[in-house]
Amino acid sequence: MSRSVAAIIGGGVIGGGWAARFLLAGWDVVVFDPDPEAERKISEVLNNAQAAVPQLIDKPLPKAGNLQFAASLEEAVSEASWIQESVPERLEMKQAVYKQIQQACRQDAMIGSSTSGFKPSELNADATRPGQIVVTHPYNPVYLLPLVELVAPPETTETQLDMAKHILSSIGMKPVHIKGEIDAHVGDRLLEAVWREALWLINDGIATTQEIDDIMTHSFGLRWAQMGLFETYRVAGGEAGMRHFISQFGPALAWPWTKLMDVPELDDALIDKIASQSDAQSGAYSIRELERIRDRNLIGFLQVLKRHNWGAGAFLNAREASLPDAPEAPIADINQPLRLYTAEVLPAWIDYNGHMTEFRYLQAFSEATDAFLGAVGMDAAYLEKGCTFFTVETHLRHLGEAKLAEILPVETQILMATEKKLHLMHQMYNAAGDVIATSEHMILHVNNKEGKSCPAGPEIWSKLEPLATAHQNLPVPDFIGRFTGQKA
């Protein structure tokens, strides 16, 4: 099956982020950007993304797609089912780009614009097929922050809109469909309000860029990473909730708490002031270093939110659940130890020493057990009957270490099986063929409701019994049946 193709028109920080999103979701990507530096810039964004994204999904990601650079816009868009435009914020330029795109692209492709501010009905004013062009406004870094604001013009059909939502979701983004077309959509209106107010604070000498940033990062910035404006204020209202909050702070609307009735003039003096304050604040780091610091922090926050299944973390968990599990290998030869599961050392599996953490070995062995049980017929339908297998005892041995991205096949052998009880052994290999860990498990078949052991159903036992019989001819390693600390 051929892969889906995305065209990226404009390969800056935003275009590069989109390229990474599509590539890491298994799409092929074709970039067009006349900038001779585009290839280098995109590969840098892609490196950041490749280091970051696997830390957020505890399943194997799809095989990454291929990245190509096209010599012309026409070549880039010709095969694409998604075309993402991220050229500078000049309306005439964008409109000219769409004209060129629509002459060369598929009629059933969707064209998303990364515009921060223009309305879809402005973007498509000269378009051949106006419904094909929608606003899909992402946030930097695009490969980490899931949000995309989706705004469609009236000409876009429901089918097109559904396709856009489906594709954006499939590359791990969270489309929020904004029903009304307004300048700057929603997020950038809020950002613009803050930006204008902050410019006044700098202009009037009330605070420096450093002070404003400190105030944000040590207070409400932390709040907004997990609850937005309204939920935060609902909580702040205390037991009386939202109404109380509004009645308390509503009157401030009439007070001179912002300068936003006016717009500061962004003259050379103000630009100099901001740029030099920003140098004093952040100049000790290069932009690349700041990007890495930012990504590391964002990954940490997202992992926290995943653990608590909240906000952007709940979104990531839902995405993870929608991805296929590691494929199960079929049983090739019942007379040999089985190879049904291969672990891949994910970034989250690594400790501060760079080695796979102790408990991840048991995670891998558990998944090998699950793969084995799946191979003998324990599926969702079986679980629904209320029966399952339950590990009561485990003996683990650590013989070697594993590092990031190592591929570790696990070999499984049945030591003994009855309809109620299973004695299973796993051995984990590294690429050199050394056994780096072993496990031995006593597993009971239990009735989940009654909480006691019971015989496995015939659909399981009919597969398990011949396997167990065949494995009785296999040699049993001498570490089996030994206690912890027993000499070989």
Add this chain to the structure above:
Amino acid sequence: MSRSVAAIIGGGVIGGGWAARFLLAGWDVVVFDPDPEAERKISEVLNNAQAAVPQLIDKPLPKAGNLQFAASLEEAVSEASWIQESVPERLEMKQAVYKQIQQACRQDAMIGSSTSGFKPSELNADATRPGQIVVTHPYNPVYLLPLVELVAPPETTETQLDMAKHILSSIGMKPVHIKGEIDAHVGDRLLEAVWREALWLINDGIATTQEIDDIMTHSFGLRWAQMGLFETYRVAGGEAGMRHFISQFGPALAWPWTKLMDVPELDDALIDKIASQSDAQSGAYSIRELERIRDRNLIGFLQVLKRHNWGAGAFLNAREASLPDAPEAPIADINQPLRLYTAEVLPAWIDYNGHMTEFRYLQAFSEATDAFLGAVGMDAAYLEKGCTFFTVETHLRHLGEAKLAEILPVETQILMATEKKLHLMHQMYNAAGDVIATSEHMILHVNNKEGKSCPAGPEIWSKLEPLATAHQNLPVPDFIGRFTGQKA
């Protein structure tokens, strides 16, 4: 030495947060609030704070101070060296409160106001000693978010200002001294700008409270928890930095990207719209539940930032470094099994059956092993020498199940220890006192570079040896030294 005393005037969510800050920093606190519910409300905030704050500081906190409720304002302030006013945002009320405070308080006390909006020169207009009153504007939850905006009127002396900074720092807050007096200081000007814009978005039917909050929490909210407006835009400017960003987005200032030239009328219809959207969004949780969710998320973020020594985490690390070290390892009685670690069943630890997943038991036991090794002196400085402990063999037994949010204390017993080898046992209990899992581990002390076992350093062995000797008198359960599947 008698303790410092802080008076809290007004005991709502903010006053309660201040009370918690002072108490957990070892101050005695006297609260005055005529609300008969104040005592209950403050004790709830304090409970949240007592659960949260110790998770952020890896050192023992000072012994908490005493909390009292005064029958009158005069009684509350008479001994206080810090008086924090958090009464409602009505200027005349605040001015009357200061008059009453200044008649009864020490002349060398500082009076901080939690006002979100009033200028110090408005607050102290009628004051006897106008320099004594400063704005100290915190952010909810006050016991977790370190920021406090400090604004002083011209009458405040350098000595008073230094004292205010010193006291705020000593209770773990980060004072940012804002040199100019303006309405709403700095942070609330930014918040007010967002709030006004968001009200327009709701009013005009562009987005709901849920959509606005989703947009914030899945995009720029995550950014602002670790880099503010200016540093974020510096990075967004790419290699060309701040100047490039401004030149790209500066023109938008002249565009209709906000509605802030105007203020929405907060009439009953708009209040109803917001309150009912907020109910639909967050009504599934009580305010107390939302507070706990918020705190858990904030603690997670702050722990991430601490680990990376960035932003609010760098601030917490500096505070931690300024606190005295733990007097000794937290081992209460060397003749008993040790209780050094308690697992909490996090949402990510749960399988599809609602039970704690197999490998998370090993994760908890590993953390118990780490806590034990920490208690016998394995710290960052020791690890830097290139030596560590490495688990080579583990025997796990599952005797019961655990569900979400269960608290599972782990008891640790040394079965045998030499300078090179450690035989350790853990037993995991549930709230009913049943053992739900046990583990037995062989652990080697290894030289990480050479990858082979070696004797532990004297700083470890001097703590480990007496413990191991004392534990030889403890009974050894009969599951120790048994192989997997062996009958009891």
